Amino acid sequence: MSYEAVIGLEIHVQLNCPTKLFCDCANTATENANTHICPTCLWLPGASVQLSEDALEKAALTCLAVNAEIVSRSAFDQKVYYYPDLPKGYQLSQHHKPLAYGGWLDITGPDGKPNRLRIHHIHMEEDVAKLLHETDGQTRISLVDFNRAGAPLVEIVTEPDMRSGQDAMVFLRMLRTRIRYAKTAECSMESGTMRCDANISIRPAGSEAFFSKVEVKNMNSVKAVGSAIDYEIKRQQKLLDEGQPVLTHTRLWDPEKNITTPMRDKFAGPCVPDPSVADIRLDESRINALKESLPEMPAQKQARFVRQYGLTEEEASLMSAERDVADYFEAIADKGVNARIGAQWISGRLLPALKEKNHEISTTTLSADRAAELLALLEKEAVNAKQAREIMALMFESEKPASRIADEKGFKQITDIAALNALLDAALEENPDAVANLRAGKKQASGFIIGQAMQKSGGRANPKILSDLLSRKKFA
Numbered sequence: 001m002s003y004e005a006v007i008g009l010e011i012h013v014q015l016n017c018p019t020k021l022f023c024d025c026a027n028t029a030t031e032n033a034n035t036h037i038c039p040t041c042l043w044l045p046g047a048s049v050q051l052s053e054d055a056l057e058k059a060a061l062t063c064l065a066v067n068a069e070i071v072s073r074s075a076f077d078q079k080v081y082y083y084p085d086l087p088k089g090y091q092l093s094q095h096h097k098p099l100a101y102g103g104w105l106d107i108t109g110p111d112g113k114p115n116r117l118r119i120h121h122i123h124m125e126e127d128v129a130k131l132l133h134e135t136d137g138q139t140r141i142s143l144v145d146f147n148r149a150g151a152p153l154v155e156i157v158t159e160p161d162m163r164s165g166q167d168a169m170v171f172l173r174m175l176r177t178r179i180r181y182a183k184t185a186e187c188s189m190e191s192g193t194m195r196c197d198a199n200i201s202i203r204p205a206g207s208e209a210f211f212s213k214v215e216v217k218n219m220n221s222v223k224a225v226g227s228a229i230d231y232e233i234k235r236q237q238k239l240l241d242e243g244q245p246v247l248t249h250t251r252l253w254d255p256e257k258n259i260t261t262p263m264r265d266k267f268a269g270p271c272v273p274d275p276s277v278a279d280i281r282l283d284e285s286r287i288n289a290l291k292e293s294l295p296e297m298p299a300q301k302q303a304r305f306v307r308q309y310g311l312t313e314e315e316a317s318l319m320s321a322e323r324d325v326a327d328y329f330e331a332i333a334d335k336g337v338n339a340r341i342g343a344q345w346i347s348g349r350l351l352p353a354l355k356e357k358n359h360e361i362s363t364t365t366l367s368a369d370r371a372a373e374l375l376a377l378l379e380k381e382a383v384n385a386k387q388a389r390e391i392m393a394l395m396f397e398s399e400k401p402a403s404r405i406a407d408e409k410g411f412k413q414i415t416d417i418a419a420l421n422a423l424l425d426a427a428l429e430e431n432p433d434a435v436a437n438l439r440a441g442k443k444q445a446s447g448f449i450i451g452q453a454m455q456k457s458g459g460r461a462n463p464k465i466l467s468d469l470l471s472r473k474k475f476a
């Protein structure tokens with residue numbers, strides 16, 4: 001039988017606020033356990049809670065970045081469960097009245113057609129503490145670190161519109177890009193600032209029914225989400241083909257073995273309205289002001305880069321995929337550098353070099369101003385592509401401007417016509433065979449002569465002008 005998979009995601013995103021959701025403790029990662037804590041985020045009985053305005057604003061911007069509709073009145077509930085990472089016995093979350101409903105992202109499906117993947121709702125919640133499992137001699141112990149407790153999260157719950165691991169990966173990447181554009185979260189699955197659980201069920205192809213779903217957790221990269229979903233689809237198909245039922249339960253992705261294994265479900269209690277946090281009211285003017293503060297999103301930026309800078313669709317797509325890259329590109333283009341040369345250099349040279357060094361484009365020592373100067377040298381052919389690469393490498397090491405490095409390395413290209421003609425004449429004189437070939441109309445000999453002249457110049461001659469000059473010479 002052929003099956004169809006039905007997949008929905010629950011994505012937790014940690015907002016990049018300076019403080020936690022209900023107290024003023026730092027919302028930053030640190031190695032030292034239990035240092036960013038206070039009575040509120042230790043959840044001591046009677047401690048007061050105060051909703052962070054910054055977290056509310058960033059949560060709302062995150063909703064708007066994915067086309068969700070913010071509601072005018074939302075509220076927190078107590079999501080009751082007991083586990084050592086939540087000693088107070090309930091998590092403050094929005095269940096009955098979430099911050100936003102709807103939302104969608106348009107991805108391109110494998111058939112090249114647009115595919116709208118819908119979001120059901122988005123709510124705010126506090127993070128729970130982190131458990132560390134260790135062994136002390138023969139004894140296995142668990143420690144609790146409260147630094148993460150009370151960190152501001154939004155949870156994005158999608159509709160079950162995805163059909164494959166690929167759909168989920170494309171959705172997650174697009175979601176990450178848009179939230180990074182809004183600058184409300186880092187969204188790194190590797191560092192845990194974005195976490196994704198997948199609900200997966202399968203049904204006979206063409207059916208509209210929903211079958212038992214399995215929740216898969218513990219994926220620590222976008223790629224792992226795709227692999228875990230594809231594995232789980234195959235596992236469920238095999239069960240159904242063998243006439244066995246798929247049971248609703250939770251499984252963990254094992255990235256070492258590339259399989260999912262069953263885990264014990266936590267006890268989940270009811271969700272009851274919380275009396276300690278005041279209801280959130282956002283009137284229309286406040287929501288409109290937030291909408292206006294949202295930056296230009298990737299698709300609009302891509303279209304503008306084509307229009308304004310004459311980039312190809314592909315170049316514009318590469319330059320708009322991350323906001324930091326887009327800002328860097330525009331800074332270079334606005335310095336008067338040929339925009340296409342700038343875009344090609346960023347994607348072909350700069351980004352790979354930064355990746356190799358594990359550096360970020362937003363904090364690199366090779367600022368857009370300095371890069372523009374290097375590209376100007378390249379554009380007016382004062383240096384060639386190979387020399388530009390060497391200069392770039394040295395620019396990472398020091399604050400020296402490109403032209404100074406070019407001078408120090410003796411890189412300035414020879415563009416003087418008389419000097420280039422002299423080089424050509426010398427090469428021709430030393431190679432009578434090549435001259436005979438040129439006379440006989442054998443074009444390949446030109447390349448050889450230009451190579452010889454380049455060598456004589458120590459690689460500094462401008463090959464384009466050399467070739468131009470050689471083509472004008474008569475060999476009668």
Ligand SMILES: [Zn+2]
Pocket residue numbers: 020023024025036037038039040041042150
């Ligand atoms: Zn605190």
